[in-house]
Amino acid sequence: MADESSLAAVRRKLNVTWEDAATEARIADVEASVSPALAARLGYPADHAFSVADGPAWPLYLNACLYEWSDALDDFWANYAQELSCVRALVTAPTAQDGGGDGAQG
Numbered sequence: 001m002a003d004e005s006s007l008a009a010v011r012r013k014l015n016v017t018w019e020d021a022a023t024e025a026r027i028a029d030v031e032a033s034v035s036p037a038l039a040a041r042l043g044y045p046a047d048h049a050f051s052v053a054d055g056p057a058w059p060l061y062l063n064a065c066l067y068e069w070s071d072a073l074d075d076f077w078a079n080y081a082q083e084l085s086c087v088r089a090l091v092t093a094p095t096a097q098d099g100g101g102d103g104a105q106g
Helices: 004-013 021-042 057-069 073-079 081-092
Strands: none
Touching (some): 021 057, 073 081
């Protein structure tokens, strides 16, 4: 589940400026639908909570929420396929701590 600052960012992306229980429930449903699906495609654990700290994955998360809000998440996967592939490569790339990297020492 997203934290309050992430949900606020989603609300801004969706241009939701009002508050009512039905809208809040719909936003929670959007987040609950997008987060595990996007996490799986990017190589994160299913329970990953997206935040600005995710770097290039963050705008993908916000855009996926916008598409899901419009009942068009299937279009998101097609329209952002290249970006998803690039971010997945970044997320799943081995790091020097994992034993990957070029072995250079600084």
